[in-house]
Amino acid sequence: MELNKIEKLLEKYFAAATTIEEEKELKDYFSSSNVAPTLDQYKPIFVYAVQAKQEQFIAPITLKNNKRSKIVWLSIAASVAVLLGLVLLTFNQYNELESQDLGTIDDPNIAFRETQKALNMISEHVNKGIGSVKYINEYEQTKNKIFK
Incomplete structure (x- = not known):
């Protein structure tokens, strides 16, 4: 009776339908x-699982203090230092720009003339751009x- 039960369990095992029990x-x-004796051929499969569960790794593990890890940490520290320097430099330049007088004009007549100059300059550049668009239209x- 037990042999039949083991054979059925083997069929289920190879069909991947067995439970842990x-x-x-x-x-x-x-x-x-x-x-x-008819099931002797399956013995290595199950004996191996039992033996593998009992195996233990007992060799000592030595950790090496190699130069490569020091170089990696040194390069990371250098990268952080460079980034920190760039951030501080950018922050310093930003503060300098805020403290400068950026062309505030108190006299309304002078401000009007300067604004007209700036708008005329913009108008000239826009007109050049429109001229280029005309050439593109001709090309198209x-x-x-x-x-066609």
């Missing part, structure tokens, strides 16, 4: 000395004529 039962059976029209 059933697998433990198989391990216990194949670890014992009274394994049926010519291209459409050729490729």
Whole structure:
């Protein structure tokens, strides 16, 4: 009767349908000395699992203090120092810009003339850009004529 039960458990095991208790039962059976000769071929599978569970690594582990880890930490520290320097430099320049007088004009007539100069300069650049767009339109029209 037990042989039939073990054979059914083996079928379930190879179909990946066994529970943990059933697998433990198989391990216990194949670890014992009274394994049926017809099932001897399966013994190494289950005996190995039991033996592997009992193995322990007992060799001492030595940690090496190699130069590579020091170089890595040194490069990380240097990167942090550079980033910190850049942040401080940028912050310092930002504060200097805030403290400078950036062209505030108290006289309304002078402010009006300066504003007119700035707007005329912008107008000239915009007109140049519009002129370039005209050339692009001509190019598009010519291209459409050729490729139609």
